[in-house]
Amino acid sequence: MDGTGAAAETHAFQAEVAELLNLMVHSVYSETDIFLRELISNASDACDKLRYEAIAKPELMAGDEKLLIRIRPDKDKRTLTIADNGIGMDRQELIDNLGTVARSGTKAFLKGLAEAKEGAGASLIGQFGVGFYSAFMVADRIEVVSRRAGSDQCSVWLSTGGAGFEIAAATEEQAKRVPRGTEIVLHLKEDSKRYAEPFEIERLVRTYSDHILFAIELEDDKGSARQINAASAIWQRPKSELKADDYTQAYRSITMAFDEPALTLHYKVEGRQAYAVLLFVPSAAPFDLGDPNRKGRIKLYVRRVFITGDAELLPPWLRFVRGVVDSEDLPLNISREMLQNNPQVAQIRNGLTSRVLSELESTATKDAPAYEKIWSAFGPVLKEGLYEDREKGAQLLGLARFHTTMGEGLRSLKEYVADLRPEQGEIYYLTGESVERLRSNPKLEAARARGIEMLLLGDPVDAFWTMMAHEFEGKKLKSLSQGDVDFGSVPLINQAEDQKTAPQDEAGILKAVKDALGDKVSDVRASQRLTESAACLVAGAAGRDRELERLLARQNRGASGAKPILELNLRHSLVQAVSQASAAERSEEVSDIAALLLDQAYILDGEVPEDPAAFARRLNLFVVRGLGAAPGIVQDSGTSPNT
Numbered sequence: 319m320d321g322t323g324a325a326a327e328t329h330a331f332q333a334e335v336a337e338l339l340n341l342m343v344h345s346v347y348s349e350t351d352i353f354l355r356e357l358i359s360n361a362s363d364a365c366d367k368l369r370y371e372a373i374a375k376p377e378l379m380a381g382d383e384k385l386l387i388r389i390r391p392d393k394d395k396r397t398l399t400i401a402d403n404g405i406g407m408d409r410q411e412l413i414d415n416l417g418t419v420a421r422s423g424t425k426a427f428l429k430g431l432a433e434a435k436e437g438a439g440a441s442l443i444g445q446f447g448v449g450f451y452s453a454f455m456v457a458d459r460i461e462v463v464s465r466r467a468g469s470d471q472c473s474v475w476l477s478t479g480g481a482g483f484e485i486a487a488a489t490e491e492q493a494k495r496v497p498r499g500t501e502i503v504l505h506l507k508e509d510s511k512r513y514a515e516p517f518e519i520e521r522l523v524r525t526y527s528d529h530i531l532f533a534i535e536l537e538d539d540k541g542s543a544r545q546i547n548a549a550s551a552i553w554q555r556p557k558s559e560l561k562a563d564d565y566t567q568a569y570r571s572i573t574m575a576f577d578e579p580a581l582t583l584h585y586k587v588e589g590r591q592a593y594a595v596l597l598f599v600p601s602a603a604p605f606d607l608g609d610p611n612r613k614g615r616i617k618l619y620v621r622r623v624f625i626t627g628d629a630e631l632l633p634p635w636l637r638f639v640r641g642v643v644d645s646e647d648l649p650l651n652i653s654r655e656m657l658q659n660n661p662q663v664a665q666i667r668n669g670l671t672s673r674v675l676s677e678l679e680s681t682a683t684k685d686a687p688a689y690e691k692i693w694s695a696f697g698p699v700l701k702e703g704l705y706e707d708r709e710k711g712a713q714l715l716g717l718a719r720f721h722t723t724m725g726e727g728l729r730s731l732k733e734y735v736a737d738l739r740p741e742q743g744e745i746y747y748l749t750g751e752s753v754e755r756l757r758s759n760p761k762l763e764a765a766r767a768r769g770i771e772m773l774l775l776g777d778p779v780d781a782f783w784t785m786m787a788h789e790f791e792g793k794k795l796k797s798l799s800q801g802d803v804d805f806g807s808v809p810l811i812n813q814a815e816d817q818k819t820a821p822q823d824e825a826g827i828l829k830a831v832k833d834a835l836g837d838k839v840s841d842v843r844a845s846q847r848l849t850e851s852a853a854c855l856v857a858g859a860a861g862r863d864r865e866l867e868r869l870l871a872r873q874n875r876g877a878s879g880a881k882p883i884l885e886l887n888l889r890h891s892l893v894q895a896v897s898q899a900s901a902a903e904r905s906e907e908v909s910d911i912a913a914l915l916l917d918q919a920y921i922l923d924g925e926v927p928e929d930p931a932a933f934a935r936r937l938n939l940f941v942v943r944g945l946g947a948a949p950g951i952v953q954d955s956g957t958s959p960n961t
C-alpha cells in the first residue's frame with residue numbers, strides 16, 4: 319500500500335470462498351440489499367465482542383466508550399464505507415476470517431448450492447445471507463482496514479473478488495482513521511451506485527437493522543453524523559407499544575430471515591430470576607435445520623450485553639426457535655463454558671421449553687391451519703423430542719400431527735382415539751419412506767377391511783422415536799410391520815369378506831415355502847394383515863422394526879442383519895398354488911413361487927429383490943404360462959428360440 323513502504327502480500331482464497339465469490343460476482347440475485355444488513359450485523363457482533371472482552375479488560379475501551387457503527391456514502395467517489403469501533407481484526411485474523419469459510423451458515427449454503435438445481439444459487443443467497451462475501455454483489459473492489467482493540471498494528475485486506483486477496487500494513491492515513499475496529503470500503507459497481515445515496519442507506523437500515531443495539535450513524539459529506547436506527551432492545555419494550563409489523567422487522571433483523579414469523583412469544587419473567595424473552599417460530603425451515611450439530615440459535619444477553627449465540631437455552635428438538643433472552647441476574651462475566659452447567663441457565667431453559675410448548679398447544683387449538691403449517695415445517699424436529707425427552711414425550715405426542723389412512727389431512731392422536739373402532743385397543747402405525755408409498759402398502763389391508771385408522775409415518779425420524787414404547791390416553795402405539803397383530807375382535811366393515819374361501823392346507827404351504835427359502839427368512843407364517851396381496855415382510859416381536867433396520871443398513875450404522883419374517887395370505891391363489899405344486903412334487907415350481915413371493919414382498923417395501931434378473935425370469939415364466947404359451951418360449955433370460 320502507498321506510503322508505508324511495506325509491500326502487499328498476496329494470498330489465495332480457500333476454494334470454497336473462491337466458489338462463493340464467483341457466484342457473488344456473477345450473481346443475478348436481485349435482492350442485493352442484504353449485503354448491508356450482513357455487514358452491519360458483523361459490525362454489531364464486533365461491538366458485542368469488544369464489550370464482552372472489556373468486562374475483564376476495561377482498558378480495551380478506554381477513551382472511546384461509545385460503541386457504534388458509522389456509514390458513509392460518497393456519491394462522487396461511488397463508495398460506501400461501513401466502520402465500527404468494535405473488536406477489530408489483526409493481520410492474521412484478516413487472513414483467516416476473510417479468506418476462508420468458517421461459519422456454519424455459509425457452509426450450509428455451499429452444501430445447499432451443491433444440491434440445488436442449476437441456477438437456484440441466486441435465490442439461495444437471499445435465504446442464507448452469506449455474510450461478508452455478499453458485499454461482492456454490489457462492489458468490485460473492497461478494502462478492509464482493521465485494528466484489533468489494544469493493538470498498535472493496523473492492517474489492510476484488499477480484494478477485487480478474484481482468486482485471492484492482498485494483505486498490507488495500513489497507510490498512515492488509514493491507521494489514523496481506524497484507531498480501533500474495522501472500516502470496510504466498498505467500491506460500488508456501476509449498477510449498484512444507488513447504495514451511495516444517503517436516503518437509500520437510511521431506508522435499508524430502518525428496514526433491516528433497526529433493532530441492532532448499537533447506534534448506526536449516517537455521516538454526510540461534511541463529516542457530521544446522525545443516528546438512523548432505533549437501537550433499542552425491542553424485547554424490553556412493553557407489548558402494548560408494539561405492532562405486528564414491529565415484530566416482523568425485529569424478527570428479520572435478529573434472525574436475518576426474510577419470512578414472517580409463524581409465532582411470536584414476547585414476555586417477561588419476574589421473581590426468583592428475571593429475564594425478558596422474545597422468541598420466534600419461523601414460517602419456513604432454515605437451511606441448517608438438518609445440521610448434525612443440532613445447535614440452537616437463541617441469543618443470550620445479560621442486562622443488554624450480548625453474551626453468546628450458543629448457550630443451550632432450548633433442547634435440540636426446539637432448535638428451530640429463534641430469538642433473544644435477556645437475563646437480569648446472570649453474572650456479566652460468565653464464561654461461555656460456565657453457561658453449560660449453570661443452574662440458572664437450566665432454569666431458564668425449562669421455563670422457555672414449557673412456554674414454547676404451551677404456545678404451540680394453544681395455537682393448535684385456536685388456529686389449526688396455522689399450527690399445521692408449523693408442524694409441516696418443524697414436525698420432524700419436534701419428533702426428535704419423542705425419543706430424547708421422556709418428560710416432555712407425552713406432551714409432544716399430543717402436539718404431533720399425522721397423515722393417516724383416514725383422508726388426506728393431518729390428524730392428532732386425540733382425534734384418532736376419539737374415532738377408535740369398537741374393540742380396538744391399540745393405535746396402529748406403519749413407517750416407511752413416504753406417506754404416499756405407505757398408502758398402498760399391503761400391510762394395511764386387514765386393518766383397512768375393519769375400518770381401523772392407521773398412522774402413516776414417512777419421516778426418517780419416525781423409525782427412531784417409535785422404538786420407544788409410547789402410549790396415548792392409555793392406548794399403546796403398535797407397528798404394523800413388527801410382531802403379531804390381531805384384529806380379530808374388531809368387526810369387519812363388510813361382513814361378506816369373512817365368507818371368502820377358507821384357506822386350504824395351511825401347514826403344508828407354510829412348510830413348503832419355508833423349506834424352499836431356507837435361511838433367507840427367519841420364519842414363514844400365516845398373515846393377519848393381508849386380505850388382497852399375497853405376501854409381506856415383518857420383523858419379529860423382539861428386536862427392531864423393519865424400517866429402522868433398513869435405515870441403519872442403508873447408512874451402515876450397525877444394522878443387526880436380522881432376517882425378516884415372511885407372512886403369507888393363505889387365501890391368495892398364488893399361495894394356494896404352492897399346495898398343488900408340492901402335492902404334485904413339482905419342487906422347482908414350489909421354489910419359484912416361494913422366491914416370487916419373497917421378492918414381491920421386498921418390492922412392496924420399496925426394496926429391490928436380491929437377484930432382480932432371477933425375479934424377472936420367474937415372473938415371465940409364470941406370466942407366459944398363464945397366457946397359455948408353449949413352455950419352451952421362456953426358457954431363460956427371455957431369449958427367443960427363433961433368433
Ligand code: ADP
Binds near residue numbers: 356416421449500
Ligand atoms: P460470520 O459473520 O457469519 O461469521 P462472515 O463471512 O460475515 O461470517 O465474517 C467472517 C468473520 O470475519 C466473522 O466471523 C468475524 O470474525 C470477522 N469479521 C467480519 N466483519 C468483522 C468486523 N466488522 N469486525 C471484526 N470482525 C469481523
